[in-house]
Amino acid sequence: MGALRANSAEEWAEVLGESLVPLTLTNMSTAFHGSVEQTVLLPGVSVADIRTHGHSTVLRTDRLTRAEPRESYLFSLHLGGDGIGLQNEREAVLQPGTGALFDATRPYRLHFPADSREVVLQVPRRPLRDRVDDIDELSSRALPVEDAAWRVFAAFLRELADVSKELAPEQRAELGRTTIDLLATALRAAARGEPTAPTGRQALLRAMRCCVMDNLADPAFTPSALARHQGISLRYAADVFAEAGTSPAMFIRDQRLKAAYQVLADPRQSHRTIAVVAAHSGFADRTTFTRAFVRQYGMTPADLRAGSRSR
Structure with a gap:
């Protein structure tokens, strides 16, 4: 699909709902505009380059998880600006080079106080849950930037987002399966090295x-x-x-x-x-x-x- 663009909160909610998961928007800049350029790799697996201009807050509310269920995880690789993600009473501070996982079956909040850019990988829940023990403890937890497995995955995901449009369908499918494996490896490394969640x-x-x-x-x-x-x-x-x-x-x-x-x-x-x-x-x-x-x-x-x- 080509780039989807929005110049208002209503348009942005529609774009995000069409490309990722239904979300509620609040605290939007009056001059806000954003774009999503997404490539589907496999059924249920996609990579999206998301850019926003102006401050914004998006919510995956409890009501939306019931009314618009999505059996998927969203992994955000943050490339520009700052952000804050909150899920399961855990906060991920998103700065360029960091990444965090969010579970679409549960409420979460993302806040961006200024312009931002992120690459968002959407994958079905089951393949990750089969590969990563205690994955529920990893949502909204920034992956350690010093971890070697994370650096490999981050470099791979960024390059994939840049070239995905140029790939043949069979190449996209093969790399989609590879992406899930690499993400699982990075998450397992994070599970071993991350401190206990704040309480x-x-x-x-x-x-x-x-x-x-x-x-x-x-x-x-x-x-x-x-x-x-x-x-x-x-x-x-x-x-x-x-x-x-x-x-x-x-x-x-x-x-x-x-x-x-x-x-x-x-x-x-x-x-x-x-x-x-x-x-x-x-x-x-x-x-x-x-x-x-x-x-x-x-x-x-x-x-x-x-x-x-x-x-």
Whole structure:
């Protein structure tokens, strides 16, 4: 299939549902656009080059797993930008060169705070479950970049995505079977070398961070709202963040400022006024935003934008 393109949340949901699995979208940039170029290797096995521009969050909700079941795994090789994946109370920090597995039969969340690129391999669940013991413990866990088996698989998958359109059908099928074997080898290596999944307060901290990223644009999303989302007291939320050297309020503010900075530094977003950027980053008014921005970065939003335009 040719590249599928989208310029809105509705179009992106349709593209992802057609090429991968049905997903719900939230916290989308107003200037968001994305593309998916997918090649089917075998029935149920495909590789897709996915590129997005602007921040976005996609959810495989519990309702969708019941209404739109898919017996497949999705393996994401992250190539550009940063991202966060969350499934089974485990968080995978996605940076260029890392990869993580997600089970389409269970809810998960992916958040991309800026432009991103990833290669996504979709495979049926059964072949992997037959090859990898305790595979349920590997979902949403970043594969160790220092592992030799992972480096071999990552290089193979990236090259496969680049040349898949040029392959004959029988070559695609043969390489599809090879891909499953190589992925299983990389996952088995990860199972031997990965630390125990975070639990307790560590898992709660990661869940709260993801919750913040999902609600950045809402000015009413305060530390108290965060605590309510998690079903805990504000004091307990503050204690958990304190162990990480920050506070709920500081973390929310810092992430909002970071999101605004990325938009203001992007010449392609110059049509958006500073007031609009502030509002979409969760600030109630431009004055409060400007003061916080200057404290954080030592320059005004207008100075940053002017510097970006002159490059």
